[in-house]
Amino acid sequence: MNEELRFVGVLSDTHEDKMKAxxxxxxxxxxxxxxxxxxxxxxxxxxxxxxxxxxxxVVCALIDEQIEKDGREKEEFRIPPIDWTFTKPGERIYKLTxxxxxxxxxxxxxNFLAGSGAELNRKLQEIRKNSDGVRWIFGGHTHNQxxxxxHLISFVNPGAVQDSCDGYEFAFIDLENSEIVFSRxxxxxxxxxxxSIGVISDSWLISEMDPxxxxxxAEEFKRRGVTHIIHCGGIATADIGxxxxxxxxxxxxxxxxxxxxxxFENWELIPSxxxxxxxxxxxxxxxxxxGMDLLEKSExxxxxxxxxxxxxxxxxxxxxCGFTNDAFLxxxxxxRIINPGDILTDxxxxxxxxxxxxxxxxxxxxxxxxxxxxx
Numbered sequence: 183m184n185e186e187l188r189f190v191g192v193l194s195d196t197h198e199d200k201m202k203a204x205x206x207x208x209x210x211x212x213x214x215x216x217x218x219x220x221x222x223x224x225x226x227x228x229x230x231x232x233x234x235x236x237x238x239x240v241v242c243a244l245i246d247e248q249i250e251k252d253g254r255e256k257e258e259f260r261i262p263p264i265d266w267t268f269t270k271p272g273e274r275i276y277k278l279t280x281x282x283x284x285x286x287x288x289x290x291x292x293n294f295l296a297g298s299g300a301e302l303n304r305k306l307q308e309i310r311k312n313s314d315g316v317r318w319i320f321g322g323h324t325h326n327q328x329x330x331x332x333h334l335i336s337f338v339n340p341g342a343v344q345d346s347c348d349g350y351e352f353a354f355i356d357l358e359n360s361e362i363v364f365s366r367x368x369x370x371x372x373x374x375x376x377x378s379i380g381v382i383s384d385s386w387l388i389s390e391m392d393p394x395x396x397x398x399x400a401e402e403f404k405r406r407g408v409t410h411i412i413h414c415g416g417i418a419t420a421d422i423g424x425x426x427x428x429x430x431x432x433x434x435x436x437x438x439x440x441x442x443x444x445x446f447e448n449w450e451l452i453p454s455x456x457x458x459x460x461x462x463x464x465x466x467x468x469x470x471x472x473g474m475d476l477l478e479k480s481e482x483x484x485x486x487x488x489x490x491x492x493x494x495x496x497x498x499x500x501x502x503c504g505f506t507n508d509a510f511l512x513x514x515x516x517x518r519i520i521n522p523g524d525i526l527t528d529x530x531x532x533x534x535x536x537x538x539x540x541x542x543x544x545x546x547x548x549x550x551x552x553x554x555x556x557x
Contacts (some may be wrong), residue, residue, distance in 0.1 A: 187278060188216045191238075191354040193409070194222035194288075194322030195342035196229060201512045203343050204229065206367050209237045222340065225290030232263040238412030239265040240508050241276050243322075256487035275313050282545050283315045290321030291328055291339050291481075302330060302337065303439075303477075310335050316357070324481070327351060327364045329334035329511035329543060331523060338362065346513050348539060361544040364511060372537040377462060380408040380430075381532040383470070383504025384416035386522035391526065396426040398546045401432065406533050407442065412452075414522070415470025423449055433459045435470050458495055464536060465498040467491055472503035473510070473521045481512065486518035498536070509543045 191211035196204055211219065219235055221242040232240075240263070249254050249270055262268055269276060269286045273520055277283045290305065295488025310316050318336055325342035339429060341364070351367030356362075379402045388395050403411065411427060415435035422434060423446040432449045435457070436442060442451070452468050459466040478483060499517045509523030509530050520541065523530030529546040 185210040186355060187217055188358045189216050190337060190355040190357060190410060191216035191293060192220045192222065192320060192340040192355065193343055195224040195325055195344060195346075196221070196226065197224055197342075197344040199229065199344055201344070201350065201369075203367060204234065207343055207352045208234070208238075209348060209544070210352065210365070210367070211238070211449040212236055216354065220284070220286055220320050222286065222320050227258040229387065229414045230258070230263055232265065232267075237265075239267075239444045241269065241284075241286050243274070243286045243320075244268050244270045245288050246271060250535035275316065275488050281315055283313060283399070285309050285316050285319040285321070289323045289336065290319065291324040303332070306330070306337055307333050319492065327353070327511060327541075328481075329509065330362065331543065332507065336362075341366070341513065342363070347513050358548070359545065361542065362471045363540060363542045364513075366538065367538040368538055374462070374537045376407075376535060376538070378406055378408045378533055379461060379466075380406075380527060380531075381502055381520060381522045381534065382411065382413065382530075383473075383522050384413035384507075385413070385421060386416055386418055386526050386527060388525050389421055391419065395525070395529070395546060396424050397423075399525075400426040400430075400432065402531065402546060403533070404543065407535075408533060409426075411501060412459055412466060412468060414468055414502050416504055416524075422446070435467075435468055437470065438476070440485050455481070456495070458498065462536070465495065466500045466502055467495055467498045468502045470503060472501070474520065476503070476510070476512075476521075477506065483521060484512050484519060485514050488519065492516060504540045511541060511543070530555045 188479050195206055219238050219240045221240055223243040223245045225242055248259050250256055274285050274287045275283050276286055306319055309319055320338050325345055326347045327341040328339035330337040340353035343350050349368045351366045354363040371427055411430050411432045413434040419440055419442050422442050435452045457468045486504055501517055503521050507524045507527050510521040512519040520532055524530035531544055533542040
């Protein structure tokens with residue numbers, strides 16, 4: 183990876199930009215130090231303007247309708263602005279460096295819309311197999327934010343600038359730390375005070391494997407303004423009441439075969455019969471093993487699941503789960519599903535910043551191995 187390239191902005195489906203949100207999104211990119219913009223398609227010709235994108239380099243996916251039958255770009259797309267690169271069907275790989283590449287497409291989310299999470303994952307692995315070195319895969323088209331992360335490859339749909347589920351959406355990636363933020367410019371100005379919730383899962387043996395982990399995680403949460411923590415499940419009972427979490431309000435889930443007799447003032451068990459966490463008028467449904475079930479569900483199935491849960495537990499706006507190694511985000515019109523990924527394998531966590539609904543997926547960094555002298 184080019185050592186000078188670290189911050190990437192991702193957007194999609196700008197269409198006509200009827201609400202003139204694009205300049206506001208680019209302004210957010212500028213504030214966050216973005217060095218490269220990825221546009222996942224449905225860009226109108228009138229927006230082929232380098233100044234509109236802050237003069238930043240742009241990698242943009244052309245859609246089928248913007249390509250002639252002979253495979254050439256249609257006339258209005260044949261001469262891109264300076265520092266722009268177009269990808270097109272069959273030619274979606276963009277090389278960041280000699281060894282690192284990204285896939286910039288448009289309709290990949292359809293593999294998940296009516297297929298399943300497992301089907302999407304098979305497609306991602308196929309892309310990696312055919313294009314060694316691809317670490318990030320980008321797509322749009324469905325106008326909702328999606329994230330699927332595993333050890334070697336991640337899929338990102340940043341949502342839509344026009345006609346999204348919620349606000350004028352975009353994403354921001356810190357390549358150096360493999361951290362991604364899904365954000366939006368709200369359609370209206372919220373009056374509720376901003377607060378942040380940390381979400382974790384599957385910590386199990388982390389205290390034995392990395393005794394310093396909890397201190398590092400607490401420092402990450404404090405740096406991000408987190409005041410509440412939700413542990414979705416897979417926690418060792420010995421870790422309940424961790425002193426590193428003093429100053430946070432912690433809700434935690436136990437598995438059916440676990441019992442905990444100790445009580446701590448700032449730790450609260452999530453009841454199994456009604457697994458609802460309420461924080462500042464927001465309601466979170468927490469089911470640990472749902473993460474495994476979701477692997478075989480399509481996006482449409484997930485939306486139906488959330489509607490049924492919302493019927494049973496009115497007012498829930500987030501479904502939180504764990505059980506799998508991979509981090510996951512699925513944005514529905516009423517409910518968002520979030521799996522923060524596991525702690526033991528990848529040191530994963532998620533942070534939800536409300537009311538603007540900015541969702542960060544990050545990692546507690548590992549310390550590098552010490553230098554040794556070779557014999």
